[in-house]
Amino acid sequence: MLTSKVIGILGAGNMGEALVAGLVKASIVEPKQIIVSRRTEAALAYLADTYRVQVTKSNTELVSKSDLVVLSVKPQILGGILDQCSLYFHEGQVVISIAAGITTKFIEEKVGKEIPVVRVMPNTPALVGEAISPYCLGRYGTAEQALLASQIFSAVGRTVLVREEYLDAITALSGTGPAYLFYLLEGLIEAGVEMGLPEHLVKALVRQTAFGAAKLVMETTRSPRQLRAQVTSPQGTTHAAMTYLEAHSFLDIFKKAVFKARDRAVELGQAHENGSEGAKKW
Numbered sequence: 001m002l003t004s005k006v007i008g009i010l011g012a013g014n015m016g017e018a019l020v021a022g023l024v025k026a027s028i029v030e031p032k033q034i035i036v037s038r039r040t041e042a043a044l045a046y047l048a049d050t051y052r053v054q055v056t057k058s059n060t061e062l063v064s065k066s067d068l069v070v071l072s073v074k075p076q077i078l079g080g081i082l083d084q085c086s087l088y089f090h091e092g093q094v095v096i097s098i099a100a101g102i103t104t105k106f107i108e109e110k111v112g113k114e115i116p117v118v119r120v121m122p123n124t125p126a127l128v129g130e131a132i133s134p135y136c137l138g139r140y141g142t143a144e145q146a147l148l149a150s151q152i153f154s155a156v157g158r159t160v161l162v163r164e165e166y167l168d169a170i171t172a173l174s175g176t177g178p179a180y181l182f183y184l185l186e187g188l189i190e191a192g193v194e195m196g197l198p199e200h201l202v203k204a205l206v207r208q209t210a211f212g213a214a215k216l217v218m219e220t221t222r223s224p225r226q227l228r229a230q231v232t233s234p235q236g237t238t239h240a241a242m243t244y245l246e247a248h249s250f251l252d253i254f255k256k257a258v259f260k261a262r263d264r265a266v267e268l269g270q271a272h273e274n275g276s277e278g279a280k281k282w
Contacts, residue, residue: 001148002029008066008080010059012036012047015073015098018126022155024051025129037062067149068096068113071107075099075268082110087186089115095143096120096152100171101268104138104164107135116140118149119166121175122156131157136164168269172261185210 007029009016020036023029035054039046044055063085073081078099089095089111096111096118097107104117111117117138122131132152137146150159162170185206192202216227232238245251249264 001144002033002151005029005033005067006065007034007152008062008069009034009036010062010069010071010085012038012043013072014124015122017047018131018156019070019072019122019152020047020051020053022126023152024053024130025101026155028151028155035062035065044053044228045281058152060085060088067242068094068152070152071095071097071099073099075102075272078102079106079110079272082107086110086112088119089113091115094118094148098122098148100175101168101265102272103269104136104141106269106272108138108140115141116142116145118145119164119167120149120153121171122153123175124178126156133157133159134162134167134170134174135159136162138164168265169262171265172258175265176258176261180257181210 007023009020011177012020016036020034023034024031031052032054035052035056036044036046036047037056037059041057044057047053048055054065059081069089071078071081076146078097091113094116095111097104098120100121102119104119107117107119108115110180118135118141119138120133120135125131126133131153133156135146135149135153146161150161153159188206188209189199189202192205193199197205213227216222220227222230228242232242235257
């Protein structure tokens with residue numbers, strides 16, 4: 001399906017580069033079928049040397065040359081970029097956006113020409129090929145575009161087709177999700193050092209603990225609650241830690257943080273729906 005397609009990655013930052021690396025490594029397309037844009041010559045030279053892809057500083061050139069355009073830029077600047085490139089989108093293209101909070105309707109109106117739009121929310125484990133990328137189709141999307149999106153993002157992990165109404169909550173859950181876990185690991189590392197352990201030892205212990213715990217979640221049928229109960233002996237050390245966290249409403253605070261992320265995704269989308277001036281405030 002992608003044999004003769006040119007894939008344009010507009011804004012090949014961390015996520016865009018991860019997608020390029022995944023596509024090339026998995027041999028889903030040839031490097032010559034990928035064109036990427038960045039603002040600096042140094043970044044473009046690195047991408048060209050590392051992956052042997054086409055590069056350009058011009059977003060309009062990228063859009064005009066691509067069969068599939070992946071919008072891999074921050075949501076705050078997406079509207080301006082779409083305005084800049086609107087005349088260069090053409091029939092037969094597919095547009096894929098990974099900008100948090102930005103609806104397919106907004107992009108469709110900017111792009112015009114009844115071009116299919118797919119909205120995807122990958123997460124940073126894409127950098128190691130372990131992302132989860134929920135995606136949805138816009139008004140003009142069909143099963144063919146769903147298959148294309150799944151094929152492309154399977155290069156960096158797993159994909160799942162969802163309703164668009166779920167995506168702001170998904171952004172807060174799995175899109176932001178790695179940051180919650182990293183923050184917890186930061187706390188474990190700081191606590192270990194403050195208890196007098198060597199930092200190199202603390203980092204080794206925490207990394208392997210995180211890896212092992214994640215593997216338990218993935219490879220057993222037990223829920224996280226059941227796994228936690230399994231290691232929590234009455235009046236033991238884990239029980240002492242859990243009792244302290246519960247007394248300080250840790251889960252309630254944590255859930256409120258997730259809702260804040262969801263609300264921010266909604267705000268980003270509303271700002272663009274209200275026009276470019278509204279978007280600038282965010």
